[in-house]
Amino acid sequence: MIFKRLREDLDAFMARDPAARSRLEVVLCYPGYHALLFYRISHKLWVRRWHLVARMLSQLARLLTQIEIHPGARIGRRLVIDHGCGVVIGETAEIGDDVTLYHGVTLGGIAPSVDSDAQRDRKRHPTVADGAIVGAGAHVLGPITVGASARVGSNAVVTRDVPAGVTAVGIPARVVMPQDKGRAKEFAAYGTPSEGLPDPLARTIDNLRGQIAHLLDRVEELENRAKGAEGSGSETEGVQAAQSARTFRRQGEKP
Ligand SMILES: CC(C)(COP(=O)(O)OP(=O)(O)OC[C@H]1O[C@@H](n2cnc3c(N)ncnc32)[C@H](O)[C@@H]1OP(=O)(O)O)[C@@H](O)C(=O)NCCC(=O)NCCS
Structure with a gap:
């Protein structure tokens, strides 16, 4: 099972990184793949309640790859972490299938240091749904959801839900257009005043x-x-x- 997952992950890197020339190159030279490999093992240990060993393994991965994935995070299939350096994925983060993250991405809590006892064992990190792309240096904070196939622009700071299929950029992140430009009319409604507007602007x-x-x-x-x-x-x-x-x-x- 775990090997099947790792092979799938490998194929995802090949499919989504135009610079990847062979599977061997991915295995040897991609820190994102190495971090995922460590995560797949440490997560198994975490769910079996071997918490300290799991954490130690994830720290070793961090040391080697500069990618910090908490072993408690739930990650779906075929995740690609491109370049990877500086990625932080928190304990209660959830990532769907076919998600792509670039370097410097944070899937973090809003203020984990404030009343940390009250926040313990609660969902405090984001959910990134299937097929979403989170650009380099973007910070997605809090128990929010980045919808399926949404795109978060590089260096955006996202603190509210991002609807499925749209692009969100800037600080704070705002929706700029649907990913599928054919659906642009649907999203024109964001410009009309109504409760629950998803666009902060x-x-x-x-x-x-x-x-x-x-x-x-x-x-x-x-x-x-x-x-x-x-x-x-x-x-x-x-x-x-x-x-x-x-x-x-x-x-x-x-x-
Ligand atoms: C957001 C992104 C996914 C583009 O999505 P898209 O749906 O194709 O959107 P467009 O490129 O048409 O841009 C839409 C608007 O957002 C703006 N925009 C795009 N990316 C932006 C960003 N990161 N920050 C601020 N504005 C951005 C564009 O200038 C454009 O504005 P305009 O309509 O006023 O001209 C892409 O720009 C991005 O940031 N990708 C991350 C890539 C990355 O991290 N690469 C690292 C590789 S090493």
């Missing part, structure tokens, strides 16, 4: 629009009060300002 714009509308109402109210105090029946400056505020708000409601 859309959510921020939505909040700002709400605040501007509220401020304009307040300005109008104050202007009307000033007008009343002046006691003039004609078109005062206050009335004109109130009209322009109303116009501005109407334009703001239909961007």
